[in-house]
Amino acid sequence: MSQTRGRGRRADALSKDVVVRAAVDLLDEHGERGFTFKLLTERLQTGAGAVYWHVANKDELVLLATDKVIGDALAALRPEPGADAETRLRTLLLTMYDALDQHFWAAPHVVAGSAMPNAMLLLERVGSLIAETALPARRHFAAATALFLYLVGVTAQDSAHAKTVEPGVSRDELLGQEAARWAALDPATFPFVTRVAAELGDHSDRDQFITGVDLFLDGLRAHG
């Protein structure tokens, strides 16, 4: 994998890809806040200047790392022969949900723009599958971007939650505490929230995400 081209170069030559891969790992380990150039140069056994030779700055590096996460998830997707468009759309969205859930720092940076080729490819897939639907063509753009935004928005929200979790406290514990706080609110001003507080306790973000997608797909079908 590591090629030694040139003489004064290090044996395991640095490259944009090596830098980005290290960034993804460190972001996974320390989050966006804890991800520093100090950590990065230590892991890569190099100086700050070396990193800046391969990427413009930290912002670009995080962007590249985000796009890589999406690219890897897309590459891992297995085809589903015989499945209809809606089924494949659900699989695609769930796969991306899991990837963005795992790399919890990434979602807020996902933008469907030419600066992120893999995010672009993701929008393309969503759009193609929407186009296979019975939905009239003039609604394809709005439907595809809405679903794309829903995916990214929900995962970004979930990751905001994940950031709050202190080490030592489990996610379920925290949800339980929050549910208790909801239940303890004044039912006069919070009739709805107090009523559904219990559902928050034993709810799964992932299931909730699918439910939202299904409601959306129902809406599309109703437009048939």
Next chain:
Amino acid sequence: MSQTRGRGRRADALSKDVVVRAAVDLLDEHGERGFTFKLLTERLQTGAGAVYWHVANKDELVLLATDKVIGDALAALRPEPGADAETRLRTLLLTMYDALDQHFWAAPHVVAGSAMPNAMLLLERVGSLIAETALPARRHFAAATALFLYLVGVTAQDSAHAKTVEPGVSRDELLGQEAARWAALDPATFPFVTRVAAELGDHSDRDQFITGVDLFLDGLRAHG
């Protein structure tokens, strides 16, 4: 408004609310990146320690500022006598969309948790309106949170776009450039994106948001 209690105190006494208000203004002016304690203490004519007396740290301050934005938008809402639940739901969501669009730094920080009382109140309103719908009660929780997440997610995405805009370049210009880049992609690998590129050029984020909401509401009705 400004009370002089105590002797050694400044005439225009600091308070949590004054600090948060100044934070909102500075965040509007400089974005989250440009918002520093140096700027804040200059505007408030005080030292860093004074701010830390009223808020725990910068994170809490941004959170308080975010919740204030939501609170102000909720307070500005006018009742719509005679309108049905769906209409009022759309009004509510659009009002919040506009508020989060104006304060472009806020959306990524919105979380429906007890730490953000006004965000909590927003979820309550969404949920109450959903509950007025014909939707069966067991779906209320999922539907309300999905809509809430869609609102926050979309506005967070839009704000990510807004951050990219360099001063001097208008938003329409930038959209046009991006649309051109979409159109220039290889139609073989990007059949969908190249096809809808033109729609990106003359699309409105706000209209697209409503379209998404409507598709969602259609889904709810289909479940009747």
Next chain:
DNA sequence: ACCTGAACACCGTTCAAGT
């Protein structure tokens, strides 16, 4: 072309001291 590492400017936070 690619890498090193010291130097710079800046930023969030703390804290001893004041009223």
Next chain:
DNA sequence: ACCTGAACACCGTTCAAGT
């Protein structure tokens, strides 16, 4: 209780110098 402002630790970025 509330405020001041200097001091500290840290961080992203630059750059002259090396191969």
